[in-house]
Amino acid sequence: MVHTNAFAVTVAALLAALPVHVQAGLYSKNSPVLQLDGKSYDRLIAQSNYTSIVEFYAPWCGHCKNLQPAYEKAARTLEGLAKVAAVDCDDDSNKPFCGQFGVQGFPTLKIIKPGKKPGKPVIEDYNGQRTAKDIVDAVIDKIPNHVRRVEDKTLETFLAESNDSAKAILFTDKGKTSALMRAVAIDFKDSLTVAQIRDKEKASVELFGITKFPTLLVLPGGKEAEGIIYEGELKKAPIVDFLSKSTNIAPNPDPAPGKPKNAKAKDEKKASKKKEEFESASEKHAKEDGKNAGATATEEELEEDATASPDPIVETEKPIRLPDPAPPIPLLATEEEVVKECLGPRTGTCILALLSNTPDIVAGTAVSSLSEIAHRSRLHGRRLFPFYALPQPNPAYENIKSKLGLKDIDVIAINGRRGWWKAVPRESDSLAAEDVNEEKLENWVDSIRLGEGGKQKLPEGLIPEEPAEEEVEEPAAEEEANTDEQVEVEVNADDDEAVKEEDKSHDEL
Structure with missing residues (x-):
């Protein structure tokens, strides 16, 4: 193709005519979606006991804008159960962070669940449907289950364990542990034992005088302490408040407390140095666009078989080279x-x-x-x-x-x-x-x-007619042999070729 200087100048002038503006992130301060960056990720997500889903997006991305209503709806549904967060990868300060997570298109969704070691979460790509229901179902499936299953045969042992410590027991007619109770157990992890007993465990039900399901019972601890039945609505906030007041045990803080000042200053110094390295290595950058969680929960605990999390702290990674800006589309000069x-x-x-x-x-x-x-x-x-x-x-x-x-x-x-x-x-x-x-x-x-x-x-005449192909005279066929044997051999050969051609067409579909 021919690209004349005049045409190049035309395109340059057209691009120069575009207004310069700064795009804000997709999610407002009042959005239920938690806003993240490279600095807050470790404290809010990696160190959390909660499962999270994080969207890596760009404000100009059409698919990201289409996802926004469903993502905010999912955030409202999962409130108190899991975290729904987002990172603006179009922000220069976030680009190294997004690059470290292997983000190559927008939106990219990743489910992040607590790992076996604190601060080392397990990260999985979310490749399901981009609807609120599918997102919610996938995240709930990954909420850790710290609720003990207790049966008639194990009740005595369960009660004898740490008799002076408080316990909360949910009597239910459901077979699976709800997301609500798993979230409550996370709030009191390592401080209050949360258990679940089915209605079919008759001895346990009779022992505590349970007559309806579900019923939440608290044993404050101690030999003389009597059980207290929760009479409020089955929502997380009032349940947590009840458990805290009846046991004098405060729920775990989340997000985790911040780092000491000297450690924070040290981290900021490292981040500043790496940011300079990144900026010098990536003078030019371009926007990128793009689009089921794997392991599922068992009744007792989640499998930890997903790929281990990369270290999400930006300063530990080498500078990332982002692609060059988009070149203008080609010009048709003639x-x-x-x-x-x-x-x-x-x-x-x-x-x-x-x-x-x-x-x-x-x-x-x-x-x-x-x-x-x-x-x-x-x-x-x-x-x-x-x-x-x-x-x-x-x-x-x-x-x-x-x-x-x-x-x-x-x-x-x-x-x-x-x-x-x-x-x-x-x-x-x-x-x-x-x-x-x-x-x-x-x-x-x-x-x-x-x-x-x-x-x-298309109207007539816009597409030029294809020039007619010149007819080429076929060479005269050779005179056929007169013997019947030759004719038979030729016919059989033609038949064989036809069979081969038919088989070939079936193979290629």
């Missing part, structure tokens, strides 16, 4: 190039951005958005139909514009082989910058790739 790439009788789908001679913010937004989408596709090795800029000096510009009834600036998809085209959706007759932002263009491209939406037939 009419012949347009026919070869997009308007030929055998060309597939391609995206054309029609650009007028006058730099415009709409054209600049379109070029920038298409460049980013194409660049991310190449980075992730995804096959996508090509994107091109068609400037006004190219004779094909006026031909396409007039025959399709387009504006001076427009974005269309066109398929010469199948004879269809479609324009990018818009709110009004004229194309606006909002119509061609990255999110909307990416959704539109995805719909084309999936075959969604209507298409229009």
Whole structure:
């Protein structure tokens, strides 16, 4: 393709016309989603006794924006049971942190559950459906279970263990331990024993005089102490308050207490040094975009068979080199190039951005958005139909514009082989910058790739007819042999070839 200086200047002018703005994160201060960065991750997530799910996102990412309502709904549902957090990877200060977690596309979701050693959590990728229900189910499945299962045959031993220490027992008709009780047990881990007894354990039920299920009973500890039955609603906050007041045991603090000042200063000094190394090693960077938890919980405890967590502290990692910025989409400089790439009788789908001679913010937004989408596709090795800029000096510009009834600036998809085209959706007759932002263009491209939406037939004459192939005279066939034996051999040979060809076609489906 030919890229003249004039066209390069045009694209540069279009990109320069784009407004400079700072994008805020997706989640507000009032959002139920916890905001994280490289500094707060260790204290809020890695050191926590709770299971967490963390979203690594970029504010400009269309898929991240689509996920936001479901993710916030999941956060409200999981409140008090698990942590739902997010990291803005478009923030320069977070890029080393996101890179260390292997984030290559947005949104990336990871479930982080406590490991066997404090501060060394187990991290698993979440690859399930991006709905609130599926996210909630996956996270609940990973909440650690510290609730003891007690039966009639083990009750005496259970009560004899640390007789002076307090115990909480839930009498229930359910077979599995609820997420609520697992969360309560986490709050009192290593300070208050939480147990569960089924209704079918008749001796235990009669011993404590339980008549309805569920019933929560507290044994404050000591030989003379009598059991106290909880009469409140089955919600975490009042249950925790009841257990704390009836046993004089405070729930575990979460998040964990901060580090001593001297340790904090030392960490900040290390982080500052590594940040300088990172910035010098990655002068340029680009935005990246993208998209079931493995192990499941047993009734008693979770399997710890997932891949061990990488050390999430930024200063322990080497500087990360991020990809270069997205190059502008190619320009079609001549009419012949347009026919070869997009308007030929055998060309597939391609995206054309029609650009007028006058730099415009709409054209600049379109070029920038298409460049980013194409660049991310190449980075992730995804096959996508090509994107091109068609400037006004190219004779094909006026031909396409007039025959399709387009504006001076427009974005269309066109398929010469199948004879269809479609324009990018818009709110009004004229194309606006909002119509061609990255999110909307990416959704539109995805719909084309999936075959969604209507298409229009290309008018006659826009696609040049394919030149007729010259007829080549077949050489005269050799005179056939006169013997019946030769004829029979030839027929059999043809039959064998037909069978081979049929078998080959079945193999290839």
